[in-house]
Amino acid sequence: MDLGFPILSTLIFLPILGAAALLLIPRSKEGDVPRLALLITVVEFLFSLPLWFQFDKTTHLMQFVERKSWIPAWNVYYYLGIDGISILFVLLSTLITVLCVLVSWTAIKEKVKEFYAALLFLEGAMIGVFCSLDFFLFYIFWEAMLIPMYLIIGVWGGPGRLYAAVKFFLYTLIGSVLMLVGIITLYFYGGHTFDILELSSQTYPLKLQMILFWAFFAAFAVKVPMWPVHTWLPDAHTEAPAAGSVILAGILIKMGAYGFLRFSMPMLPQATQAMMVPMLVLSVIAIIYGAVICLGQDDLKRLIAYSSVSHMGFVTLGMFALNYQGVEGAILQMLNHGIVTGALFLSIGIIYEQTHTREIADYGGLATVTPIFAAFFLVFTMAAVGLPGLNGFIGEFLIILGGFSAKTWAGFLAATGIIIGAGYMLWLYQRVFFMEVNPKVSSVRDLNYREVITLAPMLLLIFWIGIYPNIFLSYMHTSVNHLLQQVNASTSSAQINPGMVLETALRFIGG
Amino acid sequence: MITTFPIPNIAPLGPEIFLAVIGCVVIIADLIWKEQRYVVPAVVITGAAATILMVTQVHGQAFNGMYSADLFGAFFKILCLLGLIMGVLISIKNLAITGLTREGEYYSLMTFSCVGMMIMASATDLIVLYLGLELMALSVYCLVGLLKTDPRSSEAAIKYFLLGAFASCLLLFGLSYVYGTTGTTDMRAIAKAAAEGGLATNSAFLMGMGLIVIAFGFKVAAAPFHMWTPDAYEGAATPVTAFMSVGPKAAGFAALGRVLIEAFPAAHANWAAALTIMAFLTMGIGNITALCQTSIKRMLAYSSIAHAGYALLGLLPGTSEGMAATMNYLFIYLFMNMGAFAIIILLQHKNAIGEALEDYKGLAKKHPVAAGLMLVFMFSLTGIPPTAGFMGKFSLFMSALHAGYTGIVICAVIFSAISAYFYLRVIMLMYMYEPEKEIALATSGGLAAVLAIALAGVIWLGCYPSQLVDITTKALMLGP
Numbered sequence: 001m002d003l004g005f006p007i008l009s010t011l012i013f014l015p016i017l018g019a020a021a022l023l024l025i026p027r028s029k030e031g032d033v034p035r036l037a038l039l040i041t042v043v044e045f046l047f048s049l050p051l052w053f054q055f056d057k058t059t060h061l062m063q064f065v066e067r068k069s070w071i072p073a074w075n076v077y078y079y080l081g082i083d084g085i086s087i088l089f090v091l092l093s094t095l096i097t098v099l100c101v102l103v104s105w106t107a108i109k110e111k112v113k114e115f116y117a118a119l120l121f122l123e124g125a126m127i128g129v130f131c132s133l134d135f136f137l138f139y140i141f142w143e144a145m146l147i148p149m150y151l152i153i154g155v156w157g158g159p160g161r162l163y164a165a166v167k168f169f170l171y172t173l174i175g176s177v178l179m180l181v182g183i184i185t186l187y188f189y190g191g192h193t194f195d196i197l198e199l200s201s202q203t204y205p206l207k208l209q210m211i212l213f214w215a216f217f218a219a220f221a222v223k224v225p226m227w228p229v230h231t232w233l234p235d236a237h238t239e240a241p242a243a244g245s246v247i248l249a250g251i252l253i254k255m256g257a258y259g260f261l262r263f264s265m266p267m268l269p270q271a272t273q274a275m276m277v278p279m280l281v282l283s284v285i286a287i288i289y290g291a292v293i294c295l296g297q298d299d300l301k302r303l304i305a306y307s308s309v310s311h312m313g314f315v316t317l318g319m320f321a322l323n324y325q326g327v328e329g330a331i332l333q334m335l336n337h338g339i340v341t342g343a344l345f346l347s348i349g350i351i352y353e354q355t356h357t358r359e360i361a362d363y364g365g366l367a368t369v370t371p372i373f374a375a376f377f378l379v380f381t382m383a384a385v386g387l388p389g390l391n392g393f394i395g396e397f398l399i400i401l402g403g404f405s406a407k408t409w410a411g412f413l414a415a416t417g418i419i420i421g422a423g424y425m426l427w428l429y430q431r432v433f434f435m436e437v438n439p440k441v442s443s444v445r446d447l448n449y450r451e452v453i454t455l456a457p458m459l460l461l462i463f464w465i466g467i468y469p470n471i472f473l474s475y476m477h478t479s480v481n482h483l484l485q486q487v488n489a490s491t492s493s494a495q496i497n498p499g500m501v502l503e504t505a506l507r508f509i510g511g
Numbered sequence: 512m513i514t515t516f517p518i519p520n521i522a523p524l525g526p527e528i529f530l531a532v533i534g535c536v537v538i539i540a541d542l543i544w545k546e547q548r549y550v551v552p553a554v555v556i557t558g559a560a561a562t563i564l565m566v567t568q569v570h571g572q573a574f575n576g577m578y579s580a581d582l583f584g585a586f587f588k589i590l591c592l593l594g595l596i597m598g599v600l601i602s603i604k605n606l607a608i609t610g611l612t613r614e615g616e617y618y619s620l621m622t623f624s625c626v627g628m629m630i631m632a633s634a635t636d637l638i639v640l641y642l643g644l645e646l647m648a649l650s651v652y653c654l655v656g657l658l659k660t661d662p663r664s665s666e667a668a669i670k671y672f673l674l675g676a677f678a679s680c681l682l683l684f685g686l687s688y689v690y691g692t693t694g695t696t697d698m699r700a701i702a703k704a705a706a707e708g709g710l711a712t713n714s715a716f717l718m719g720m721g722l723i724v725i726a727f728g729f730k731v732a733a734a735p736f737h738m739w740t741p742d743a744y745e746g747a748a749t750p751v752t753a754f755m756s757v758g759p760k761a762a763g764f765a766a767l768g769r770v771l772i773e774a775f776p777a778a779h780a781n782w783a784a785a786l787t788i789m790a791f792l793t794m795g796i797g798n799i800t801a802l803c804q805t806s807i808k809r810m811l812a813y814s815s816i817a818h819a820g821y822a823l824l825g826l827l828p829g830t831s832e833g834m835a836a837t838m839n840y841l842f843i844y845l846f847m848n849m850g851a852f853a854i855i856i857l858l859q860h861k862n863a864i865g866e867a868l869e870d871y872k873g874l875a876k877k878h879p880v881a882a883g884l885m886l887v888f889m890f891s892l893t894g895i896p897p898t899a900g901f902m903g904k905f906s907l908f909m910s911a912l913h914a915g916y917t918g919i920v921i922c923a924v925i926f927s928a929i930s931a932y933f934y935l936r937v938i939m940l941m942y943m944y945e946p947e948k949e950i951a952l953a954t955s956g957g958l959a960a961v962l963a964i965a966l967a968g969v970i971w972l973g974c975y976p977s978q979l980v981d982i983t984t985k986a987l988m989l990g991p
Contacts, residue, residue, distance in 0.1 A: 023883075071977040073984055074909070111875070140896040147890055150935070154943050162943055166935060173895075173931050177924035180905075184912045 006066050007050060008080040008131045011090065014044050015097070016124035019117040030112045034105050037116035041098040044123070048094040055087055057474055060482035062133060062197070070137070075192050079134040084479030085261055085331060086130045088472065089254060092338050093130065095457060096250045097123040100243035102454040103346050107242060107353045108156060115156055118148035119243060126251050130258065135183050135194040142219075142255070143176055149244070149252065157239040158358075164232075164239035171232040175222035182215030186267070200266040200486065209271035216264045223256030226316055227286035230309045237305035238358070242349020245301060249308055250342035254334045257315050261331070265319070266486040272322070273487070279320035280403075280410045286313030287417035294424040300358045303428060304344050307384065310417055311337045317414055318399035322487055326402020327480050328473060333395030335472065336465060340383045340392055343458035347377050350451050354444050360428065365437030370446040374433045376455050381429045383462045385422045391465035523573040523580035526565040526588065527629050533558030534622035541615025548607070548614070552599050552957075555618050559592045559599075559625070566592070566629075576697065577636035582986035584633035587765040590842055591628040591758040595621060597849045597964065598754035600957035605750050605856050608953055611658055620657075621754060624650030628762035635773070637686050637696040640766055644682070644730070647759055648675050654754070655747040667746025674739040678729030681722045688719025689774075698774040711777040720775050724782055727770075730763035731819045734792035741800075744812035749859055749866075752808060753852030756815045761841045768826055768834050779829045786827055787919050793820030794926040801933045807855055807868050810933060811848070814892060817930060818844055824907045824923060828914030831987035836910040838983040840903035843972055847891040847900055850965030854885045857952050857962075865950060871937060873946025881952060882941040884962055889934040891969045894927055899972035906980065 018040035022033055056063060062081030070078040082090060100119060108115045125148070128141030146169055154165030183194070189208060190199045204212070222229045233253070237245050265272050290310030297303035315337065318330030351366075351373065352358060367374040383390040386397075396418060404411030447455070465472055521528070536558075537551055544550040566588045572579045598621060606614060627647025634640035652675060656668025690696055692715050693704035710716040728736040744752045771782055797817025804810035822844075825837030858865035858874075858881075875882035891898035904927060911920050972979055 070975075071980060073977060073980040074906075114875075114879075140901070143896045143901070147895060151938075151942065154939060162939060165943075166932065166939070169935060170928065170931060174925065174928040177928050178921070180908065181912065181917070181921055181924055184905075184909050185917075187909070188913055 006080075007047065008064050008082065008127075009066055011044065011048055011094070012080075012124050012128045012131065014047065014124070015040060015120040015127075019120035019124070022113050022117045022120065025113055027113075033113045033116050034101065034108075037120065038098070038101045040120060041094070041101050041123070045094040045098050048091055051082065051087055052091060055082075055084075055475065057084065058478060060084070060478045065133075067133075070134075074136070074194075076136045076194055077134045078137060079195065080131040080137075081133045082131055084476040085483070086258070087475055088331070088335050089130045089251070089258060090127055092254075092335060093123060093126045093251050096246060096338065096342055099342070099346060099454050099457065100246050102450060103246065103349050104241065104243045105450060107349065111155060115152070118151050119247075122148040122152070122247065126247075126255075129255055133196045135186070135196055135199065135263075137194075138196070139176075139180060139183060143173075145252070146172060146176075149248070152244040152247075153236055153240045156241040157244065158241075159239070160235065161239045164235035167232045168236040171222050171229070172219075175219040175229070178215050179219035182212045185215075186212055196262065204268070206270050206274075209268040210274065213264060213268050213271035213275055216259065216268075220256040220259035220264065221282075223259065224253055224312050224316060225256065225309065226282050227289055227309065227313070230286065230290075233309060234302050234305040237308065237345075238299060238301045242345060242352065245305075245345040245349070246342045249304075249345055250338040253308065253312060254338060257312070257319065257330065257334055260316070260319055261327070261483065265322075266483060269487045269489060272320070276320050276322055277407070280317060280407055283313045283317035283320065284410055284413045284417075286310065287317065287414050288313075288420070291417050291420035291424065295420070295427075297424075298360050300348050300352075300360055300363075300428075300432070301345070302358075303360070303424065304341060304348065307421065307424070308337070308341055310421060311341070311384075313417070314396060314399050314414060317410060318395075318402050321399070321402035321406035321410070322484070323402050323405055324480065324484060325398045326406060327484060328476060329395050329398025329400075329402055331476055331480070332465070332469065332472060333392075333399055336383070336391045336395045339458055339461050339465075340380055343380045343455060343462070344377075344384065346454055346458070347373070347380060350447065350454070351444070355441055357440070360431050362440050363432040363438055364435045364441070365433070366441060366444070367433040368437055369441060369444050372447050372452070376447070376459065377433065378429065379459055379462060381425050383466070385425045386418055389463075389466050391462045391469070393466065394469045520571070520573055523569055523571045523578060523633075525569050526562045527626050527633075529565060530558060530562045530592075530622060530629065531626050533562075534619045534626065537619040537622060538615050541618075548603065551614055551618050552603050555599050555622055556596050558622070559596045563589055563592050572635075574636075574639075576699075577639050578630075578633055579635045580633055583769070584629075584765070586838055586842075586983065586986045587632035587761055588629045590761050590845055591625055591632070594754060594758035594761070594845055594849070595625040597845075597853075597961045598750060598758070600961045601753060601849070601853050601856050602748075602750040603957045604953055604955035605748065605859065608860060609658065609748055610660065611748055613657065617654070617657060620650045620654050624648075624654070625758060628758050628765075631762045632765040634766065635698050635769070637689070637698065637701075637770070637774075640770070641679075641682065641686065643762075644766065645679065647762060648679065648730075651751075651755055651759055654751045655743055657751070658746075658748050661746070663746040664748070665746075667743045671739050671743040674729060678726045678736070681729075682726035685719045685722025685726060688715050688722065692716040692719065698770060701774040702776055705775070705777040711781070717778060717781055720778055720782060721785065723770060724767075724785055727763055727767040728789060731760050731767065731822075732793075732816050733789045733819050733823060734796040734816065735789075737793065737796065737816045737819075740816055741809050741812045744815070745806060745809045749808065749852060749856050752812070753849055753856070756811070756848055756852070757845050760815070760819060761845070764822055764826075764837055764841060768837065771826060772829055772831075772834060776829065783827050783829060786823055787916065790820050790823035790827065790919060791922055793817065793823060794923055795820075798926045798930045798933075801930065804933070805868055806866050807871070807937070808866050810868065810937075811851060811855075814930070814933070815848065817926065818848075818892075821904060821907055821923060821927070824911045824916070824919065827911055827916050827919070830910070830914060831984075832913060833910040835980070835983040835987050836906040838986070839906045839976070839979055842979060842983075843891075843899040843903035843968070846965045846968030846972070847888050847898070849961060850884065850888040850969060851892065853958050853961045853965060854881055854888065857881055857954065857958055858950055859953065860951075868937065868940060869947075870950055871940040872944040874941040874950070877946050877950065878952055884966060885941060886938055887966060887969060889937050891973070893931045893934045895931075897970075897973045899969045899976070902973055902976040906976075 065081040132138035630643030658664035801813035891900035
C-alpha cells in the first residue's frame with residue numbers, strides 16, 4: 001500500500017518539528033502555545049486516518065513501507081512500515097496525544113512551551129517505535145522516548161516527582177541497555193543486519209535464543225511492566241501530570257508488550273515456547289498481585305496504576321498463551337487498556353485540577369455534585385471491570401479463553417483476577433461518587449465543554465469496541481496468524497479459523 | 512672531501528612545523544599588541560584552521576619511516592586542532608574573569624601542546640612518540656599551574672607533574688626493555704622481531720610492553736592510574752580542564768592504539784587481558800565516584816575517567832574495527848564534553864562561584880537556552896539517542912561484541928546506565944528546582960560559537976553518523 005508520499009515519516013517528524021517550532025515561540029506569546037499544540041496534534045491525527053482507510057487487511061506484509069540507507073557501514077536502514085499489529089497503536093497514539101493536549105490546557109501553568117514541546121517530541125518517538133522495521137532505528141526511538149517522559153514526570157509532576165522520574169528513567173534504561181547488547185549479538189548471528197523481517201525469518205541455536213530472550217525480556221518486561229519489575233510504575237503514574245499518566249498508561253507500557261510480539265516471539269520462537277510457563281506464571285502473579293494491592297490503596301492514581309499492573313498481566317498472559325485467541329485478545333486488550341486507563345487518568349486529571357488531592361478519603365458524594373462527570377466515570381469503571389457490551393469484556397474474554405486452552409490453571413487464576421478487579425473498581429466508585437458529600441469537594445464544578453470533548457472520544461471507542469469489535473480485530477487477523485505460524489513453525493502449525501473465535505465471543509455477549 | 516648531507520623530506524611534518532611557528536608568533540604578538548585582547552587568540556585560531564587544511568593535504572613518511580603522515584594520524588590531528596580552536600574560543604573571556612593575565616604564555620602553551628599531540632598521532636617510532644608526548648605533557652603541566660594565585664591550581668600542577676613525570680619514566684623504562692629484546696624502536700620492526708623471535712612469551716619483552724601500557728594508562732587517565740585526574744581537572748582553570756580532557760586524551764589513545772596494533776600484535780592476548788581489567792576499573796571507578804560529587808568540574812573529571820574506560824573497549828579487539836570505534840567515540844566526545852564545559856564556563860565567576868552543582872538550581876527558569884543546551888550535552892554524555900553520545904557508545908559496544916568481549920560490554924552498559932544518575936542530577940537541578948541565587952551568565956562570542964559547534968556536532972553526528980563512520984573506517988584501511 002502506498003499513498004504516494006511518505007506518510008509514516010510525516011507522522012513521525014510532524015510532531016518533532018512542531019516541538020522545535022514551539023520552543024522558538026517567545027515567552028510573551030506563551031498563551032498561544034496550547035492552541036498551536038492542539039492544532040499540530042489534530043493535524044497529526046487527521047494525517048493518521050488514511051492509514052485506517054487505506055490499510056490492506058488481507059496481507060501480513062508490511063505496508064506504507066519506506067526504506068533508505070542510513071548508516072551503510074553498519075548496514076542500518078531508515079526502514080518504516082506497519083502491519084496489522086502496529087497500525088492500531090499508531091492510531092491510538094495520535095488520538096491520545098490530542099486528548100493529552102486538551103487535558104493539559106489549563107493544568108500546565110509553568111514552562112508551558114517546554115511541556116508541549118516534550119509532549120510532541122514524545123509523540124513522534126512513540127510513533128517511530130511502532131513503525132520501525134530496523135532494529136537500530138527502533139532502539140533509537142525507544143530510548144529517545146525516555147528524555148521527554150523523564151522531563152514530563154520530573155518537571156510538571158506531583159510532590160514526589162523527582163524520585164519517580166529518576167526511578168522511571170533508571171529502570172527503563174537498565175532494561176534497554178541489556179536489550180542493546182542482545183540486539184548487537186543478534187546482528188552478528190543474523191548476518192550483519194538490523195532488518196527486523198530478515199532477522200525474524202532465520203533460525204538461531206536454542207541456547208542463543210534463550211540468552212536473547214532474557215536480554216529482550218529485560219527491556220520489555222520492565223516496560224510492560226511485568227511482576228516483579230513493576231515497581232517504577234506506581235510511582236511514575238502517580239506523580240506524573242495527567243497527560244503524562246495518560247501517555248504512560250495508554251501508549252508507553254504497551255510498547256513492552258508490542259516488543260514481545262514484534263521481536264521476542266517471531267525471532268526467538270523456540271525460546272518463547274520454552275519460556276511459556278514461566279511467563280504465564282509471572283503474568284498470573286501480576287494479575288492477582290496487582291489486583292490485591294489495589295484493594296489497599298487510598299490514592300486514586302496509585303490505585304489505577306496498580307490496576308494497570310493487573311491488566312497488563314492479562315495482556316502478557318494472552319500473548320504467552322501462544323494461541324490465536326490469546327494473542328488477538330492481548331492486542332485488543334492493550335488497545336482497551338490504553339483507552340480505559342487513559343480515560344480514567346484523564347478523568348482523575350480533570351478532577352485533580354480542582355481539588356488538588358488524590359486521597360480517596362477526600363472525595364465522596366461526587367455523583368450529586370458533578371453528575372455528568374459521574375456518568376462518564378461510571379462507564380470507564382464498568383469498562384475496566386469488564387462489563388459485557390463494553391470493550392474491556394471482549395479482550396479479557398478472549399485472553400481467558402486463550403489461557404484455558406493453553407494451561408487450564410492460567411485461565412482459572414486469571415479469571416479470579418477479574419473478580420477482584422470488579423471489587424476494587426466498584427468500591428472505588430462507591431467511595432468517590434456515592435455516600436455523603438464530602439465538604440472538601442462540595443464546590444467542585446461539573447465538566448465544561450473542553451473536558452467533555454476530551455472524554456467523549458474515549459467513551460465512543462469503549463462502546464464501539466464493546467459492541468462491534470470485529471472491525472478492530474479484522475485489522476489484526478492476518479498478521480496474528482502469520483505471527484503464530486512463525487512461533488509454532490517448529491512444532492505444529494494448526495490453522496485456526498479467525499471467524500470462529502469471534503463468533504464464540506459474540507455469542508457469549510448476546511446470550 | 513665534501514660529503515653530501517642528505518636533506519630529509521620534511522614535507523610530512525609541514526603542519527606541525529607551521530603550528531610550532533604559530534606558537535612562536537603568539538609570544539611575539541603578545542608583546543606587541545599587549546592591550547588588544549583579541550589579537551593573540553585570533554592568531555591561534557587562524558593558525559590552527561590553516562593547519563587543519565594543511566593536514567588534509569599532506570601525506571607520506573619522513574625520517575626513514577619514523578614519522579608517518581597517514582590518514583589515521585590526520586584524523587587525530589584534526590581532532591586535536593578542533594580541540595585547540597574550541598579551547599581558545601572558550602578561554603578568551605574566562606581568562607579575564609579568573610584573573611589569568613599571562614595570555615601570551617597561555618595561548619602559546621596550548622599551541623605547543625597541540626604540536627606535541629600531532630607528533631604523537633603520527634609517530635611510528637617509539638622515540639619520536641616520546642618526544643611528542645613530552646612536548647604535550649610539559650606544556651599542559653604549565654597550563655594547569657598557570658593560575659598562580661589559586662592554591663588549588665598549584666597543587667594540581669605539582670600533582671600532575673609528579674605523576675606525569677613518573678609515567679614518563681615508566682614509559683622510557685618500558686621502551687628500554689622493548690629495545691633490548693628487539694633491537695629496534697620502529698613499531699613495525701618491533702612487531703616483525705617479536706613475531707620472528709617468538710617474543711610473545713619473553714618476560715622481558717612483556718614487561719616492557721606492560722610498562723608502556725601503564726604509562727599510557729596514566730596519560731589517558733585509566734584506572735588504577737587515574738589518581739591525578741580529579742585534582743588536576745578541578746584545580747586547573749576551567750578552559751584548561753576542557754582542553755585537557757579532550758586533546759591530550761585523544762592523542763594518548765592515538766599513540767596507545769598505534770603502539771598496540773602496530774608494535775605488539777603478537778602479544779595481543781596479554782595486553783587485551785590487561786586492558787580489559789583497566790577498562791572495567793576505569794568505568795567502574797569513574798562512574799561510581801562521580802555519583803557523589805558536589806562540584807560539577809569534579810563530576811565531569813570522573814565522568815571523563817569513565818569515558819576513557821569506554822574508549823578502551825575499542826582497543827581490546829586489536830582490530831581496525833575496534834580502533835575505528837574508539838576514534839568515532841573520541842571525536843564525538845570532543846563535541847559533547849566541550850559543550851558541557853562551555854556551559855560551566857558560561858556560569859563561572861571568580862572564587863569558584865558557579866562550580867558547585869547547587870549553583871545549577873533553577874537554571875532553566877533564569878536562562879532557558881543555557882539549560883536546554885546543557886540538557887542536550889548531559890543526555891549525550893549519558894548516551895541516549897538521538898544524540899551523538901549514543902552513536903559513539905554503540906560503535907564501541909558493537910566492535911567489542913564482535914570480537915567476543917561480551918562480559919565487559921555488559922559491564923559497560925550497566926555502568927553507562929548508572930552514569931545516567933549523575934548526569935540526570937544536573938538536569939534535575941536545572942529543571943526541577945526553584946532558583947536560589949542569581950547567577951549571571953558570562954556570555955561571549957567565543958562561547959556562543961563553541962556552543963553552536965558543539966550542539967551542531969552532537970545533533971548532527973547523532974542523527975547522521977555515517978560520514979564519520981566512513982572516515983574512520985577508511986583511515987584504518989590504509990594503516991596504522
